[in-house]
Amino acid sequence: MTMEIFLQNMANGITLGSLYALLAIGYTMVYGILRLINFAHGEIFMISTYFAFYGTAIFALPWQISFLIAIVLTALLGVVIERAAYRPLRDAPRISALISAIGVSFLMANLGLVIFGGRPKTFYRPPIFQTPIELGGVRVVALFFVIPALTAILLVALNYIVYKTKTGLAMRAAQWDFDTARLMGVDVDRAISITFAIGSALAAVGGIMWGLRFAEINPNMGLFPGLKCFIAAVFGGIGNISGAVLGGFILGFGEIMLVAFLPGLAGYRDAFAFILLILILLVRPTGLLGDKQRVKI
Amino acid sequence: MLKIKDLEVYYDGIHAIKGASLKVPQGALVTLVGSNGAGKSTLLRTICGLKKPSSGQLIFEGHNLLDMSVTRIVQMGITMVPEGRQIFPDLTVMENLRLGAYTRTDQEGIAFDQERVFNLFPRLKERAAQKGGTLSGGEQQMLAIARGLMAGPSLLLMDEPSLGLAPILVEEVFRVIQEIHSEGVTLLLIEQNAQAALAIADYGYVMESGSIVLQGKGTDLLHDEAVRRAYLGQDVTA
Ligand SMILES: Nc1ncnc2c1ncn2[C@@H]1O[C@H](COP(=O)(O)OP(=O)(O)OP(=O)(O)O)[C@@H](O)[C@H]1O
Numbered sequence: 372m373t374m375e376i377f378l379q380n381m382a383n384g385i386t387l388g389s390l391y392a393l394l395a396i397g398y399t400m401v402y403g404i405l406r407l408i409n410f411a412h413g414e415i416f417m418i419s420t421y422f423a424f425y426g427t428a429i430f431a432l433p434w435q436i437s438f439l440i441a442i443v444l445t446a447l448l449g450v451v452i453e454r455a456a457y458r459p460l461r462d463a464p465r466i467s468a469l470i471s472a473i474g475v476s477f478l479m480a481n482l483g484l485v486i487f488g489g490r491p492k493t494f495y496r497p498p499i500f501q502t503p504i505e506l507g508g509v510r511v512v513a514l515f516f517v518i519p520a521l522t523a524i525l526l527v528a529l530n531y532i533v534y535k536t537k538t539g540l541a542m543r544a545a546q547w548d549f550d551t552a553r554l555m556g557v558d559v560d561r562a563i564s565i566t567f568a569i570g571s572a573l574a575a576v577g578g579i580m581w582g583l584r585f586a587e588i589n590p591n592m593g594l595f596p597g598l599k600c601f602i603a604a605v606f607g608g609i610g611n612i613s614g615a616v617l618g619g620f621i622l623g624f625g626e627i628m629l630v631a632f633l634p635g636l637a638g639y640r641d642a643f644a645f646i647l648l649i650l651i652l653l654v655r656p657t658g659l660l661g662d663k664q665r666v667k668i
Numbered sequence: 669m670l671k672i673k674d675l676e677v678y679y680d681g682i683h684a685i686k687g688a689s690l691k692v693p694q695g696a697l698v699t700l701v702g703s704n705g706a707g708k709s710t711l712l713r714t715i716c717g718l719k720k721p722s723s724g725q726l727i728f729e730g731h732n733l734l735d736m737s738v739t740r741i742v743q744m745g746i747t748m749v750p751e752g753r754q755i756f757p758d759l760t761v762m763e764n765l766r767l768g769a770y771t772r773t774d775q776e777g778i779a780f781d782q783e784r785v786f787n788l789f790p791r792l793k794e795r796a797a798q799k800g801g802t803l804s805g806g807e808q809q810m811l812a813i814a815r816g817l818m819a820g821p822s823l824l825l826m827d828e829p830s831l832g833l834a835p836i837l838v839e840e841v842f843r844v845i846q847e848i849h850s851e852g853v854t855l856l857l858i859e860q861n862a863q864a865a866l867a868i869a870d871y872g873y874v875m876e877s878g879s880i881v882l883q884g885k886g887t888d889l890l891h892d893e894a895v896r897r898a899y900l901g902q903d904v905t906a
């Protein structure tokens with residue numbers, strides 16, 4: 372393997388890892404507060420790319436504006452899904468909300484098929500992200516720096532919100548127990564809405580960068596990234612944000628390296644995530660950074 | 669200060685509170701005793717707004733609490749130290765205290781109350797950066813009380829604060845309760861330890877399967893034959 376190919380694989384791994392990390396955070400945050408796997412998260416990711424696509428393609432908005440609007444709309448979409456599909460089931464047995472989540476996931480994927488059409492669309496890629504940059508004699512396009520850099524910035528911001536602000540304090544209190552949090556004066560519904568908004572906004576950033584990276588979007592694109600990032604969240608320890616990031620990077624990196632070093636196994640690329648899942652469930656069911664499983668009252 | 673009238677509370681089919689009426693005057697220490705499952709915790713949860721009653725009145729300083737959210741009730745000055753401590757184990761002692769003051773915006777008042785609880789519980793100051801879950805049972809109870817005080821309540825509801833503590837800590841908790849009371853906080857205290865609670869209370873209520881069956885001055889109840897037989901007898905042997 373030449374230096375150039377090696378560096379290209381590194382860049383691919385870090386990039387895919389960043390995208391997976393952004394998506395995995397949404398799963399872990401929602402699980403943390405509601406003990407619910409939001410199966411619709413992959414579709415939220417998918418729809419965000421269409422918001423951005425229509426913004427530039429139909430409404431001819433400048434890409435910056437279009438992407439920003441797409442992120443805001445996706446955050447709202449996440450909040451609306453929680454209101455409509457999960458909140459009414461908050462006091463029902465947990466399996467009900469889980470079934471509702473699977474229902475929303477199917478509904479959105481199929482609505483996507485009807486509204487957006489099954490044919491893949493070409494995502495607008497602003498030329499600035501394709502600017503070649505020289506690094507150690509190797510040329511890499513700017514996007515490969517933008518994705519990890521933006522991801523890092525968002526992770527720092529998220530960390531700040533969760534651990535340094537009053538809103539974050541309320542979210543962490545609600546994660547432990549709704550009623551005790553309420554007794555402190557925390558508006559639990561609001562904390563949950565904010566959790567969905569943040570998770571969905573991060574999925575939108577991931578979705579848009581996915582479009583920039585792979586150039587094509589389609590209504591089924593949420594399925595595999597969604598499943599894999601759910602696995603990444605479980606692998607890292609579901610409920611734990613650092614765990615989701617770690618899981619996302621391990622998965623993204625692992626996938627790329629598997630294909631790079633063992634090209635014979637390239638066909639098993641998508642199976643890699645599931646193998647990791649089985650391994651972690653056998654060896655350490657709470658995930659890499661997950662602590663003792665707690666039962667929420 | 670707090671007036672409860674003909675309160676009825678149900679859990680699905682269970683009739684947990686059957687027409688209870690109580691009064692907590694300003695500045696008083698009122699205790700509510702009764703055996704397991706009598707409905708004591710349910711009463712406190714209803715006062716806080718966590719549980720909605722099916723009928724009855726809840727009036728706090730002239731305001732009707734029934735339509736208020738829990739947040740609003742906390743802002744009105746009612747705070748509960750819940751049963752079984754219920755501190756946030758993953759959050760630091762400091763964060764737990766900050767949550768106690770969650771609805772407040774008066775930074776000076778918060779700083780003042782923080783000093784106050786650290787004086788009351790010097791242990792918590794030493795452990796400020798530690799996770800709540802790493803504290804001992806007694807320290808966690810102190811944290812739960814301190815967290816309640818951080819809201820700057822005018823009425824503090826305490827649900828069995830001495831539950832599961834070693835005798836020496838029980839004494840400590842009762843000392844703290846009296847100190848809080850002497851600072852002018854009105855208290856509604858639920859206790860299994862009826863003897864100790866009635867001894868320090870201005871007024872007491874005895875609850876049995878959802879109804880108030882007896883009430884009177886703390887010391888009167890303490891010497892009441894029926895109360896002694898039903899509740900205090902258990903305490904002596906327990
Ligand atoms: N969440 C709930 N769902 C259904 N029933 C409940 C619930 N909480 C309490 N109950 C029932 O309501 C009644 C009163 O319970 P409550 O917890 O208020 O009693 P308590 O006097 O606080 O008892 P203890 O001294 O054991 O704490 C009991 O019969 C209990 O089983």
Ligand SMILES: [Mg+2]
Nearest residue numbers: 708709710751
């Ligand atoms: Mg109780």
